[in-house]
Amino acid sequence: MTTSSSTGLTAPGRATRRRLGRGADPLVGKCLIALGSAAALGSTFLSWTWTTAFPGDLTVTGYPGGNQLITLFLSILTLLALGPALLPGGVPGTRWIAPRGSVRLLRSLSLANAASTGYVVVAIAWELGGVANYVAGTWIAGASVLLPVLGAWLLPEDDHEPAPARPTPRWAQIVVVFVVVMLGLLVTDFGVTTGFSEEFIGFCLGAGFAGRGLAASGLFDRFSALTAANRVATGWAVFAAAVSFVFLQSSDAYTSVADNILIFATVALGLNIVVGLAGLLDLGYVAFLGVGAYTAALVSGTAASRYAHVVLPFWAQALIGVAVSVLAGLLIGAPTLRLRGDYLAIVTLGFGEIFRITMNNLDGQSGPQVTNGAEGEYGIPDLRLFGYDFGRPHTVLGHTLGRFGNYYLLLVLVIALVIFIFARVNDSRIGRAWAAIREDETAAEAMGVHGYRFKLLAFGLGAGLAGLAGTIQGHLTSTVTPDQYTFSSSAPPNSAFLLAAVVLGGMGTISGPLLGASLLFLIPDKLQFFHNKQLLLFGIALIVMMRLRPEGLVPDKRRRLEFHERETAAEEAYEELVVDELDRSDGLDELEAEARA
Template sequence: MNAVILFLTSFPPLETRRRFAGVGWLLTLIGGVLMLGAPYLPWAYSSDALDDMTYLGGPSGLQFFFLGIAVLVVASAIAGRLTGQMGTPNPPARAPLNLVGAASGAALGGLIYIALALIMIAADGGGLVYVEWGGWIALAGALVAYLGTRLLPPGPVPTLGRSRTPGWLGILAVIFLVGVALLVAAYLLDENDAGSFVVSAALVLAVLLVIMRSGLGSWLGAVGRTHRHVLVFAAFVAAFAFPFTQDGSDANMSIATQVLIFAATALGLNIVVGQAGLLDLGYIAFLGAGAFTAAVLSNSAFSTIGWHPPFPVVVLISAVVAGTLGLVVGTPTLRVAGDYLAIVTLAFGEIFRLVMINLDGSDGPNITRGSNGIPGIPDLNLFGFDFGQSHEILGVTITRFGNYFFLLLLVLALIILVFSRLSDSRIGRGWVAIREDEKAAEAMGVNTFGLKLLAFAGGAALAGVAGAVKAHVDVSVTPDQYIFLESAFLLAAVVLGGMGTIVGVLVGATLLKLMPEKLRFVSEYRLLIFGLLLVIMMRFRPEGLIPSSRRQLEFHESDEELAEHLDAELTGGPPDSGEPAGAPARRSAGEETR
């Protein structure tokens, strides 16, 4: 089994790939042709599996998606042969797009897609006997194409990302990309069948693999950086337009609001972990502090304090309480580091939960009503706008959760603004210096303790803001909502998405919050699947899904093949200076880190 995994995940030596370049191209093409024909064959014995894949000559919607992946494989293989990138032992060093990468991304995406589709068919039917012969042909074609790409020499360095793009074209590309992302998000969230959701998500993964491996992703990244303000504005416009795509679905908007709360909290943790490099395993306590503060100060009949200030004041108080709690906890504990800091923060998270249980009027003052918590928290009413009522906007019904979705977008925008400003300031550079080497930073005059304490308190305050809104969204607040497992998921969102980045953390938080909601049929195995995904990510992409360039270079500094590509990109061709492979790339990584 280990040998099979190693064969599927590692490239043969470069000389071997050059010797069998023609065979690799032929296998890629043959596999792609098999993939083209497979959607017209029956994949499932029962019509109940996925979206009825029982017809011969009549592809279903999900089979058409697989057909699109097959077209990408065949088109990349043919275009690669015509341009000399595929089938030759010495492909060109540079080209606008890396067609070898496009073919390998499409083949890998197709293999994942068909494997998940067959698993879902077997799960719906009760066994692999429900998989028809067309499904096995599709799997064989994807496997042949994937193995063919493994025999191909590495493709050229894509130059499209470094080319000059007209401003109008870049703006149109940004708007188109954001619009597609909105439609994909609306489609996935509206997909109620778990199997169809999983397979559709695999299609998105396949497209992303093609984009990233072909070099188109670098071009989109360059365009996004050039038109950053347009990208941010378009992203928030798309986010505000999202409720209008749900046709008044309260269930979908409930999931969306929880995703935003989770993402806003994860961004606060990103300051502590991603920027300052402090491992916090009890961060959920700060979210709970903000939520309990808002609940106690609300107009709930179960509120234990008679003062009920306006909600903007409650938000400020929640942030101050959570931030103060961060200072109280951080002042004595931040003098330790590493595993000891992780143990202390883990203990703090459990202490917070137990204290909230004990504040029941029996073991302590009656503030939180103990394990019963504070239920019946009323909906917000800001400036005459009742968040608990549905509203008609532009002919579309916006439900209660839709109202809170808009409010949470504003909160998220505030947190993103604070995070980005801090990251670009001297404080942010000091955090990065502490994360890279605390002793060196202290020797250079950086106030390491003060900056670490600021990161701890600032991240806690942002979590408190999110918690204040969460209390009204959830209607009730109880101590058992804030357990260690929630802290672990928040930390996983930061690590999986990409520490120190904004988009990466948002993507990681969305995936970790959305997947459990859509995969309730495997709820018993959720932690097992989550653990496997963590292992796979740490093995193949430890820098995260959308990492910063600095961390990506750090994690892959010893990857000789990647170093050769970086050398070619930095020097304009293959390294020929007599230095070891990857030396210019490593110097660049060091300069960027400094």
């Protein structure tokens, strides 16, 4: 790596400021990082406090536990990331870690470790009442995570264009994809199974900063290039990882969390077809989940159902549930999709309310007895598919799957189906038609795209997928009530949270809503201490997010252009210019030639 040699000449302005404090030999910085990370690594084998009152039991000397695991992992990662920076040209075999240069990665990782570990150290004093609860290990950990931060900022910036990836045989690429996906599974598993808020916060701080670093170092880009080149293998790897999650669980405790995330994410993906791909704003989407859930519940043989004597097999319930949902979608969509987009928002919002009120009213008093009103359909029997009873534990491959484990596997299949449909449709003629409608419906119509038909298709498809998720959700929760399907409430899924999962995650993408749904479910679930401020924080998060990163955590490539980037300005201005000055065709060619130049 190159170092900016101090030539004694003072460059004016920014350059001077940048060099301040950078006079130190980069070797000092690297030593600080190495020493600090090693010390932090070592400290995780010590105890961090003498009392077991702090969650996660940090009193054990000899092996790490609780938050110490995060520190351990981040320290190892930092030491690894130091590899490319150590020898001139990097330690052989480590250069792949940072295609764009390792300094920003080191900064992010050391920050991740400092934030996550520092948070725990502070929390120990805060929750237990003072630094009297610190022991030697706490001091070592707290001090040693600060050194790499200092060290990383002493290193000169080395951001550069990545060298082209070396050609690797296909089997090696596939192996890499599988390994990375499995690593991702382990990280996810750690996050989902965190047992207390401190661990979860430490995890989020660490993962957030580390993720930023990996993005800055170009490693993510390189991995996405790999996945793009091996889409089928990636799909299978992710599927295998998702399935293996349940085999990592020793009990059903966190599988139920995972089940809820999966339902939420499935519906969010369905909504993403409607909002992200077709550009239709649906503010009452959760109602379709409700339609599916109620329909399946009514014909599942629950005693609360008016049709308690009707007990259909699940495949039939699912079919009917989807059919009724699609029907509801078409019923709402048909009249409104011909109109301006804003009207759809209000009509869907109204539909959400109508659904809730109707389910409430069909209780035998305000209407015929169908749904048992506010009490809802309770006692919905467990699913049974091909003789497999989802309510009973089963032993598969030597691992006992509990009730939630059974549902988990089914939900993984369903979300895989939804992802498959999403990807296939998006890449097809239909997806291109949706993109055209989203950008400019009038222009799309002029090109022969039948806007209304495609919008209705998106709306119906979205409704159907939500309905499918609903048919399972009813069995999973064993009770469906009208209040589960509102516009906003403190627990997902509801229409506002669904929309937020799509928008915060990244519209038009697959991983965006998955990430968004996971975060939006886990944060309120894990951080019980602000349980009554969830909706407030959620609202504020929406506002802040729209201001800072309207394209979401995982931006769609095309959409990144649609949002605040310079290219967009040029495109818009180009249109304006065309309207302003070139409404007759002669100047167009000229301008286009210019735009290309």
